[in-house]
Amino acid sequence: MPRFSVIVPAFKVQAYLHACLESVLSQSYDGLELIAVDDCSPDACGAIIDEFAARDPRVRPVHLPRNAGLGPARNAGLKQARGDYVIFLDGDDTLVPGALRAIADRIEATGAPEVLVFDYARTYWTGRTVRNKLAALLTEQGPAPFRLTDRPELLKLLMVVWNKAYKREFIEREGLTFPPGYYEDTPWTYPALLTADSLATLDQVCVHYRQRRQGGNILATADRRHFDVFDQYDRVFAFLADRPALARWRPVLFRRMLDHFAAIAASRGRLPHGSRPEFFRRARAHCRRHRCPGAAPAGRDRLRHALLGLGLRRTFTTLRSLNRLRARTRRAAATGVQALRAAALRLHYRIQLRLPLRPGHAVFSAYGSRGYTCHPAAIEAKARELVPKLRTAWVCDPEHAHTVPTAARRLRPGGFACLTALARATYLVGNTGLVSDTGLDLRPVKRRGQIILQTHRGTPLKSMGLDLQERPAAGGRTDFEQLLADADTWDYSLSANRHSTLVWERVYPAAATVLEYGAPRNDVFQRADADDVAAARASLGLPEGTVAVLYAPAHRDYRRTQRSPLDLERLATALGPRFTLLTRSHRLGDGLPAPAATGKPPRILDVSDHPSVEELCLASDTLLTDYSSLMFDYANLDRPIVLHTGDWEAYEAARGLYFDVRATPPGAVARDEDELIDIFTSGHWQGSRSAQLRASFRERFCPYDDGLAAERVVRRVFLNETAGLPAVVPLAERRPAPSPAHRPRVLPHQAQGAERDASTVVSTVPGP
Incomplete structure (x- = not known):
């Protein structure tokens, strides 16, 4: 049985459905089934689903005879689900690489909770990606699993179904189903969170929530179906009425209901022309029907809720207009102040230039x-x-x-x-x-x-x-x-x-x-000693004996959205538990999986925000890069360097390179991911041929990096000394910072002469 059933309803998303389905099937975690539901879509969604099903047995197509809507389409997918956990994904959204692996690891680490809540990021058509503003609520600090009473702030999150993984047994036990109509997530997510005996959080972006430029978003479409929100909250309070033990949550949900009503009422594009009076009348009726003691909010929400409860549409609209006018005035004033300040600064600079x-x-x-x-x-x-x-x-x-x-x-x-x-x-x-x-x-x-x-x-x-x-x-x-x-x-x-x-x-x-x-x-590489190396590793939490691979890919100018050139989960799995990938990037965004809280040493550690790349170099055993200039610095440590140049032609065409580093590399070169894995698993990354290449590279690019470069610069520039500058220490006499402690061992295949350079290679692996 699969671990995950990923349910994807599809209706008029043909332009995005390929990316959605591919994001699921390309996950590094294999224990999944993909249930794609064609909601009688008039475009090519059904054909696309059948194409994927024909080439991948993990895809289970479902075709509905008539358009039923998002909720019933999800219900149809639920009937086919066999996985331990169910994940919902809309047809125009995508899973982040490594998401299912991270979710699976977190589920294991927290004792298989009934609901796991993870994070998402909005992705815009411009290429911009913005993480959920309430991501801090998903902290993994504290005990887990827990109940909602332990962390009620989770109700402040966007109440959507696709940012959670649900245990299928829990869904069946509670009889959770989706109703028809808009806002169908509401009567699903609240009951799920309220009744779950065990919850856990994953502080990692797992879903990219697509924000289309035009169309496809019901929240930006004027439609009578926005009135469905009233029926959905009736269902929520009916659920509470059937479960007296949950009565304590009525005030909280009442406030959330009014927040929801206010958001719809304040939006310019949701309610059809002329329907606003009716919306306020129905909002007033709902306030009276579901009002309960202790539901009054604090702060400025109190007035907004009161106006909705009294049905005072004109007052609500007037205050909304005044707030918008105040915001525009504030922005205009800020722009004017900024312009005046910039002019003052330019004048100040010109004056200072004369002093x-x-x-x-x-x-x-x-x-x-x-x-x-x-x-x-x-x-x-x-x-x-x-x-x-x-x-x-x-x-x-x-x-x-x-x-x-x-x-x-x-x-x-x-x-x-x-x-x-x-x-x-x-x-x-x-x-x-x-x-x-x-x-x-x-x-x-x-x-x-x-x-x-x-x-x-x-x-x-x-x-x-x-x-x-x-x-x-x-x-x-x-x-x-x-x-x-x-x-x-x-x-x-x-x-x-x-x-x-x-x-x-x-x-x-x-x-x-x-x-x-x-x-x-690079002076620090010649001055640092074994204690400095140990301190650098300890600051990163690297256990003794771990082989730390510093992965530092270059920025891709030909990509608007940056992502890792490698499947880091696959690489980490292939290298095994004794290796840790230290990933340092030009902000590759949410494509870099964060380490899962499993209680074990992390296999992948994102160090992109670490303040000192030199300290990361000292802490690592080897550098893995592609076109980053860090290779020239790292060579001074005389430690192994591996290059992965899978997109050489694209990178060279977009950015241009001064020489073919593949012809004169500082170490082993991999042209694809399989070859890279082979380089590490065979020991070739630290073989004698790699050492020879590194020595030639150092002679060419590191002639003066002897630990005295800064002193030569200071004496020449600040002290105006042109003679007697510190002499360059020859390469043979330099003693760079020692590598993390290793003991020599000959790999079995090397003893049989399997090393590619046909020489006997002594590999160094962590000692006990």
């Missing part, structure tokens, strides 16, 4: 004010150590202020203090344009005596600077005039190697002096 520079003052920034990180952070720390009386300031957004050392002054980007510092500091250091990052449309000014250092953000593999002019997918929003204006202000341009030097001089044509000194952010 003297402040000797010994330096301003730093990284990644558009995202916190204390990258080359500027390493240089700032070394500058405070080597330059007497230097006063440093760091431009960062408030949410990243905690990352800045207390010795450095924190500056809010675009503020008066920030513009003063940018205009009058002697030194400006950043990996983007400090002035252009203020968002004030300010043209950068290079003052006499001011020294500007551009550190860049890593060794370039993908096209950068002016080369993006030929890559509209990647550079379509780039202001190339601003880019050149920024470059014209640079005194120094930092380079990690000869390849970077040649690229920077060509794509940022300016008079800056190139400092080919190495990558300061």
